[in-house]
Amino acid sequence: MLLLDIKNLTIELETPEGLIRAVDRVSLSLREGETRGLVGESGSGKSLIAKAIVGVLNRRWQVTADRFNWMGQDMLRVTAEQRRQIIGRDIAMIYQEPSRSLDPTAEIGEQLEEAIPSHLLTGSWWQKPFLRRKRAIALLHKVGIRDHKSIMQSYPYQLSEGICQKVMIAMAIAKNPKLLIADEPTTALESTTQAQLFRLLASFNQLKGMAVLLISHELESVARYTQHISVLYCGQLVESGETSQILKHPFHPYTNALIKSVPEFQSNLAHKTPLYALPGSIPTLQHVPIGCRLGPRCPNARKECVKTPVLERLQNHYYSCHFPLKKRDES
Template structure:
């Protein structure tokens, strides 16, 4: 069953210089039980898309979409309060920098208990406090925190980033969401802790059937734990499809460059060989190129690229490029 289906999501930011289109007609869909990766450089609009899905919006943002489907229901036709109720019940998000996302003035126990909805507690009302605490302890154990007594009595600044991140995950899964969005969940964490967190998220998908949207700029990690992949560049969707298919044969020059820049995807690369990189750098939002935003950096760019390419489909592989790398040897 289709869980999430967004068509042509556009996010415009109000600035002193006028409106800036930070996300340009991006489409995103997920099936129930699917793990999808959302990959792109910093500033590509990944976090904006995640916040638009959960409804965490700024007054200076103008968010539009042709359709916003959730489990077969068109949410854009519903009143705003009803939209919030549905998304708040079924979608949870893990934010970047957990130590800053947690309330520094409240103990972990208080924050975790607040995240547990009443309908998740069974039994008479006079036992609610006891059951809420037991549920909080069970959630901490579920995310791999064994010394729950010490953690629950602590404040966020007294804990490591890894423990704070696990606490954020425990708060996110407290309501058993249908979709869990993890926005750069391993930022500033050690490699071993990163692997633990990704395995933890993978276990939620495999054991509970929870759909997960993994957002990161680290393609190698995302490719290891996802079934499907969407690649963003500067607010535009450039490629989407099954992860294994994209890694094996990318159709877009930007995706190809990302793969070539990862040593793990280049087993025959001689030692000390410089990694591949596109020339130039990602443009700032105030000076976005017209048409395909990769144009000034793309090795295949031609005059046709001043027009925004349409999203094309080949089997279950989507790409947005006038000159895709289909049947051609990539540069």
């Protein structure tokens, strides 16, 4: 079943200098039980897309799309109250900095119990507080926190980032969402804690059939735990498809650069060989190039790249490039 179906999503910001297009006609879809990765450098618009899905962008941002459906319902046409009800019921999001997303004035137990919907508690009204606390403890155990007593009595500033992130995951899965959006869930965490969190998200997908949209700038981690992947550059979707297929045969020069920059993907890399990197850096939104935004950094750029490439499809592999690597290699 198709849960999320977005076509040509555009997100713009009104500034004194004019309208800035932060996300440029991005298409994204997610099926029930699917894990999809959304990767790209910082500033490529990944978090903006996630916030547009859950409807938390402020009014300065203008969100338009040819199609923006959740389970067949147009999210741009429903009222704000209807949208809040749909998102509150079906979609949960884990933000980048968990300690800043939690309420610093309330204990963890209080915040976690508040996140549990009443309709999931079966029993008389006088049993609800006991059932709510019991479920909160079970959620902490589910995310790998055993010492629930001290954690529930603690405030966010008393806990490590890793524990706060696990608490955020527990709050997110408290309502059994159909879609879990994890926005850079392992930022500033130790490698062992990162691996634990990724395995935790993968287990929810496998055991509960929960769809997961995993947002990160780390291609290696995303590729390990996702079935499909979408690659963004400076607000434009450059490539999308099955993770294994993209890693073996990338069509876009930017995707190819991301893969070549990860040592684990280069089996024949000699010792102390410098890692591959594209020259330059991602442009600011106020000074994005016309046409293909990768143009000034692309090793294959030609004069045709001043026109924005259309999204083309080869079976289930999508790419947006005037001179894709496959065609260049075949010629």
